[in-house]
Amino acid sequence: MLQLSNYPRMRTLASRSNSYELCRQITAKYAKTFYLGTLLMPEAKRRAIWAIYAWCRRTDELVDGPQSSTTTNETLDGWEKQLECLFAGDPLDDIDVALVDTLQHFPMDIEPFRDMIAGQRMDLYRSRYETFEELNLYCYRVAGTVGLMSTAILGVDTSNHTAPWNRDKDVLIPTEEAIALGIANQLTNILRDVGEDARRGRIYIPLEELALFNYTEDDLFKGVVDERWRSLMRFQIQRARKFFTLAEKGIRRLCADSRWPVWTALMLYQQILDAIERNEYDVFRQRAFVSGPRKLLCLPIAGLRSKVL
Incomplete structure (x- = not known):
């Protein structure tokens, strides 16, 4: 501990x-x-x-x-x-x-x-979130903040500001994108760990969205995987991917030596969502993970993206 x-x-x-x-x-x-x-x-x-x-x-x-x-x-x-x-x-x-x-x-x-x-204080007294707005605040605090901390280390590319006509322009810091990456990662963690969290009595998927798909807390605690659950998970995964897409737009603003590792980390985390889909959304009995070969395959693709995107 x-x-x-x-x-x-x-x-x-x-x-x-x-x-x-x-x-x-x-x-x-x-x-x-x-x-x-x-x-x-x-x-x-x-x-x-x-x-x-x-x-x-x-x-x-x-x-x-x-x-x-x-x-x-x-x-x-x-x-x-x-x-x-x-x-x-x-x-x-x-x-x-x-x-x-x-x-x-x-x-x-x-x-x-x-x-x-x-x-972390929120986790002391909350085990449910009624709306995504409430969950989004939690995700910012426990993970979006990591994006802000990391940006200070990764650094921002200022090479475009060396020309005389650009020197007075503000350097664009990808703050929104950094927060988005942290939130995307946390949403991915939440979807991967639904079963584990349920065993601790916690539900991080917004309750109003459970109701939207006619899926109950009792269903979740029983680990029911049916078309209601699969539709709900597709909805959640789509949202997480939107945050990843927003995060991608900020990588080009980082220092050149930071882009490859950030692309790699982002793509590897995205693949956890792919693994959930391959497991047919059963996050109760199967843990979604990225295999070694898939990780290795990701490296050259991330390297290429870091140079051209």
Whole structure:
């Protein structure tokens, strides 16, 4: 269980290299598809992304981890105070060291981090979402924020602003697209994990959309896969793909050395939706995943897209 630090203040913390290695291990263990994309980044960027992911993972574990039953609002208050220490350059545990170093090299705003903690607070007291508008806010907080954090590391292409007639123009930062990618990924997670979430008593598909397809909470908890469910899942997958399409439009604005890994990560996550379709929308008894050969096939296609799109 990744949890809040209880280390004495005088404890000698890990070196930066060892801290980044801990972050790498966390990313490789818990986000295999995402981790593959990071390996295509320059070293400084991939290490920074690992540090961000490790913090996000630890934040999520407070509510969804093995010991989440002991997490309270006060727990998250303490985590937010630890976050403020990080932004003040004061790491409190070994994994913090990498994030403090990342913040020194890639300055970013604290608000997306705070918003993510707010998303975890939602999970403390909510197990249902009535409308997509409510779910969309949750998805922004727990995943759209990751897009904002990552953009500061990935960097924005400013090569078109070197000409004298472009120097006074604002650099276009793909903020909306970055948030869209995070939301698309979270919607994909929700669809992949319907069965797992149901076993924990949670339903993330909006209740009014269940009703729209005449599918009940009881049906979901029983794992009923029929034409009602398949129609509902097709509707959900179509929405997720719209967010992916919006996200794609922002990749061209990123630094050249960031486009290939982002295309790779995006395409691999899209393929989870393809896997759900191949499994005939049975997310109760079959886990959708992307096979090794499919991942490898994705790499050259993503590389080509990074150069021409």
